[in-house]
Amino acid sequence: MILYFSAIGNCKYVATRLTQATEQEMLSIADCIKENRYDFADETVGIISPTYDWGLPSIVKEFLEKASFQTGYLYFIATYGTTPGATGYMANKSIHGRGIDAYYSVRMADTWTPIFDLSTPEKIAKYTKNTEAEIDSVIHAVSQRQTNRHMSPCTPAFITKWIAEPIYNNKVRRTSHFHVEDTCIGCGLCAKKCPVQAIEMRDKKPVWVKDKCVMCLGCLHRCPKFSIQYEDKTKTHGQYTNPNVKV
Numbered sequence: 001m002i003l004y005f006s007a008i009g010n011c012k013y014v015a016t017r018l019t020q021a022t023e024q025e026m027l028s029i030a031d032c033i034k035e036n037r038y039d040f041a042d043e044t045v046g047i048i049s050p051t052y053d054w055g056l057p058s059i060v061k062e063f064l065e066k067a068s069f070q071t072g073y074l075y076f077i078a079t080y081g082t083t084p085g086a087t088g089y090m091a092n093k094s095i096h097g098r099g100i101d102a103y104y105s106v107r108m109a110d111t112w113t114p115i116f117d118l119s120t121p122e123k124i125a126k127y128t129k130n131t132e133a134e135i136d137s138v139i140h141a142v143s144q145r146q147t148n149r150h151m152s153p154c155t156p157a158f159i160t161k162w163i164a165e166p167i168y169n170n171k172v173r174r175t176s177h178f179h180v181e182d183t184c185i186g187c188g189l190c191a192k193k194c195p196v197q198a199i200e201m202r203d204k205k206p207v208w209v210k211d212k213c214v215m216c217l218g219c220l221h222r223c224p225k226f227s228i229q230y231e232d233k234t235k236t237h238g239q240y241t242n243p244n245v246k247v
């Protein structure tokens with residue numbers, strides 16, 4: 001069984017490749033939360049998460065804190081653009097009753113476009129040049145049930161715990177960073193797809209009704225008119241969704 005959270009499609013693509021190679025069931029963490037499903041039993045269980053601010057997305061952390069896993073092999077894969085930070089440490093700390101057996105990471109496009117630039121294929125390729133090879137090697141290792149840490153260089157856990165996670169929770173996640181441009185056509189996709197129902201449509205325009213969200217940037221990257229922006233840099237840094245899966 002493979003459990004994944006994905007806003008822009010990178011983790012969904014890794015989950016899809018693993019599912020195809022190992023013929024396992026693939027479940028979205030956002031769907032499991034909607035269905036109140038937190039107990040999982042299978043021969044192997046894989047958790048695939050993006051890296052957010054050197055740690056876990058709030059939705060993944062909260063899910064892992066509630067979940068229980070009965071399995072002979074529990075592995076964790078972080079996708080990331082710059083560094084997987086301390087995601088593995090955080091995932092292991094969040095899960096009760098059982099430790100993670102193996103940790104992996106896959107470098108993919110960095111969807112944090114308030115800072116990083118995905119505006120041209122060349123800029124995207126700088127992140128993705130080794131992605132396929134890295135996924136192949138994770139599939140091989142998982143098939144052999146390898147254990148231990150196979151992640152790219154990480155950052156110390158205390159930095160995530162004391163600095164990065166508080167910044168993510170108290171600053172980055174604030175929906176007041178968003179604005180909507182006049183190009184919005186009122187299609188409602190942003191509200192429909194938000195994993196935490198942070199957006200409502202009012203007078204055919206999105207309105208953020210929660211003070212904080214996961215800050216997955218799904219609304220920004222999926223908008224058909226690229227009308228949603230986070231502060232002032234995202235417009236020039238481009239819009240990106242993983243081309244191999246539907247998001």
Ligand SMILES: Cc1cc2nc3c(=O)[nH]c(=O)nc-3n(C[C@H](O)[C@H](O)[C@H](O)COP(=O)(O)O)c2cc1C
Binds near residue numbers: 050109112
């Ligand atoms: C709020 C936010 C914070 C992020 N922080 C990091 C980070 O600390 N390190 C990193 O390498 N990538 C970071 N990223 C990039 C994502 O981890 C990466 O692009 C991931 O593959 C996206 O997965 P998805 O397409 O399945 O949503 C961040 C992305 C977002 C939206």
Ligand code: SF4
Binds near residue numbers: 185188189191224228
């Ligand atoms: S997805 Fe984009 S175009 Fe559609 S309602 Fe939201 S902001 Fe407007």
Ligand code: SF4
Binds near residue numbers: 193194196215218
């Ligand atoms: S409001 Fe946008 S960034 Fe925030 S959780 Fe919803 S889709 Fe993700």
